[in-house]
Amino acid sequence: MQEALETLAEAAGFKGNEGRLLSFYRAASVLKSLPCAVTSWSQLHGLPYLGEHSSRVIQVGACHGEWGEWGVLDLVELQETWFESQSESAGMYRKLLELLEHGTCEEVEQVRCSERHQTMKDRLFTQVFGVGVKTADRWYREGLRTLDDLREQPQRLTQQQKAGLQYYQDLSTPVSRADAEALQRLVEAAVRQTLPGATVTLTGGFRRGKSQGHDVDFLITHPEEGREVGLLPRVMSCLQSQGHVLYHQYHRSHLADSAHNLRRSSTMDAFERSFCIFCLPQPQQTALEGAPHPCLTRKAVRVDLVVTPNSQFPFALLGWTGSQFFERELRRFSRQEKGLWLNSHGLFDPEQFSMQLLRKMSSDSWALSTFPQSREMPELRNAHRGAAGLSFDQDSFQTGALPPHGLTCANGAVTSWDSRV
DNA sequence: CCGCAACCGGT
DNA sequence: ACCGGT
DNA sequence: GCGG
Ligand SMILES: Cc1cn([C@H]2C[C@H](O)[C@@H](COP(=O)(O)OP(=O)(O)OP(=O)(O)O)O2)c(=O)[nH]c1=O
Ligand SMILES: [Mg+2]
Numbered sequence: 181m182q183e184a185l186e187t188l189a190e191a192a193g194f195k196g197n198e199g200r201l202l203s204f205y206r207a208a209s210v211l212k213s214l215p216c217a218v219t220s221w222s223q224l225h226g227l228p229y230l231g232e233h234s235s236r237v238i239q240v241g242a243c244h245g246e247w248g249e250w251g252v253l254d255l256v257e258l259q260e261t262w263f264e265s266q267s268e269s270a271g272m273y274r275k276l277l278e279l280l281e282h283g284t285c286e287e288v289e290q291v292r293c294s295e296r297h298q299t300m301k302d303r304l305f306t307q308v309f310g311v312g313v314k315t316a317d318r319w320y321r322e323g324l325r326t327l328d329d330l331r332e333q334p335q336r337l338t339q340q341q342k343a344g345l346q347y348y349q350d351l352s353t354p355v356s357r358a359d360a361e362a363l364q365r366l367v368e369a370a371v372r373q374t375l376p377g378a379t380v381t382l383t384g385g386f387r388r389g390k391s392q393g394h395d396v397d398f399l400i401t402h403p404e405e406g407r408e409v410g411l412l413p414r415v416m417s418c419l420q421s422q423g424h425v426l427y428h429q430y431h432r433s434h435l436a437d438s439a440h441n442l443r444r445s446s447t448m449d450a451f452e453r454s455f456c457i458f459c460l461p462q463p464q465q466t467a468l469e470g471a472p473h474p475c476l477t478r479k480a481v482r483v484d485l486v487v488t489p490n491s492q493f494p495f496a497l498l499g500w501t502g503s504q505f506f507e508r509e510l511r512r513f514s515r516q517e518k519g520l521w522l523n524s525h526g527l528f529d530p531e532q533f534s535m536q537l538l539r540k541m542s543s544d545s546w547a548l549s550t551f552p553q554s555r556e557m558p559e560l561r562n563a564h565r566g567a568a569g570l571s572f573d574q575d576s577f578q579t580g581a582l583p584p585h586g587l588t589c590a591n592g593a594v595t596s597w598d599s600r601v
Numbered sequence: 602c603c604g605c606a607a608c609c610g611g612t
Numbered sequence: 613a614c615c616g617g618t
Numbered sequence: 619g620c621g622g
Contacts, residue, residue, distance in 0.1 A: 313615095341616090611615085
């Protein structure tokens with residue numbers, strides 16, 4: 181049932197309905213959090229996010245439902261769910277489907293067909309790095325059907341999409357933990373060469389214990405605050421000179437940017453995040469001797485490198501460990517229940533923006549009473565040791581330029597704000 | 602009826 | 613502004 | 619789709 185709800189969430193995403201997506205994911209998460217299996221309908225009553233619709237999905241799965249109460253949309257959704265998760269335990273869905281074929285036939289079949297098409301095309305194009313639901317949809321409506329169709333129109337492709345097509349096969353292959361560890365050694369070597377003492381932490385899905393991933397995520401920092409500045413460009417040049425970088429996109433942060441000096445230097449050099457495709461040597465295992473030959477094959481792998489000052493490391497680790505849904509819910513909880521704004525740089529109190537928060541956070545009791553569950557999340561429990569994650573110098577600082585927080589500050593005072601504030 | 606995490610880059 | 617990405 |  182959790183999978184069923186997650187499939188509905190995904191389907192909502194394909195239709196561009198972010199609200200439904202969230203609700204279905206939340207309902208699935210609530211089920212996961214239960215200490216034991218749900219055996220009766222009444223157990224669902226009162227659980228958050230298991231409202232009318234989600235409950236009905238479960239009700240039918242448990243064979244307690246009455247077909248007459250079902251609307252066309254519900255049936256189509258359930259059918260898609262069944263197709264996706266057609267393992268063994270899906271027998272009840274099959275019954276439902278066959279009943280469905282008898283009853284509302286014509287109309288349902290029509291919707292179903294179009295829906296099938298929708299998902300089919302989505303699967304084909306959205307897999308390409310740089311192609312999302314909107315673009316896949318548009319291309320399909322324009323009559324494009326195959327990857328080669330896309331390759332024939334290179335002038336219409338973004339650089340990202342070109343890379344996505346070029347490395348399509350490798351990038352659709354899951355990344356193994358062994359690959360991730362090999363990449364870590366590669367990155368560590370480059371980092372060691374650039375700034376001894378800097379550390380490389382495997383994060384993202386692999387830190388959560390996944391055995392495979394769609395990419396590899398790393399956090400880089402240095403125990404001495406400030407030493408990390410300018411590190412990433414040097415690491416990237418190093419890796420580039422070794423021929424490991426197939427594609428890259430650099431990101432700066434408003435915080436890091438304005439933190440050190442306010443010269444708006446477009447020095448082009450001040451990026452702190454690199455979002456790339458690496459070329460990873462694949463060990464060639466000869467069947468008999470098992471001695472790996474170095475580098476006969478190479479594989480393209482998506483890699484994310486993030487450099488963070490040591491003071492912000494707890495927040496970066498928390499933010500980049502995921503999952504995506506966990507991060508979204510945590511930030512929503514922080515803002516809605518605690519009135520604090522959380523991102524991967526820090527936790528911000530919009531009232532008394534910086535100084536008081538620093539003091540508050542310097543006590544264990546504050547961290548624990550604010551986030552009781554943080555006992556299970558060491559990086560959050562220790563977050564206060566890294567202070568609030570606000571960087572500034574004596575002249576001025578921006579608490580995030582306009583787009584993120586809408587506030588501009590100088591010497592601790594708000595000097596301008598935008599309409600949202 | 603409204604909000605739904607919070608960012609950055611390319612076109 | 614919209615779409616891509618994390 | 620759900621909660622406020
Ligand atoms: C995609 C995404 C990720 N993140 C954070 C949490 C993720 O765990 C982390 C890395 O992103 P991803 O690499 O996209 O996610 P993942 O590592 O958990 O899973 P996968 O195995 O598919 O690589 O970045 C967000 O905060 N928001 C997002 O929308
Ligand atoms: Mg990942």
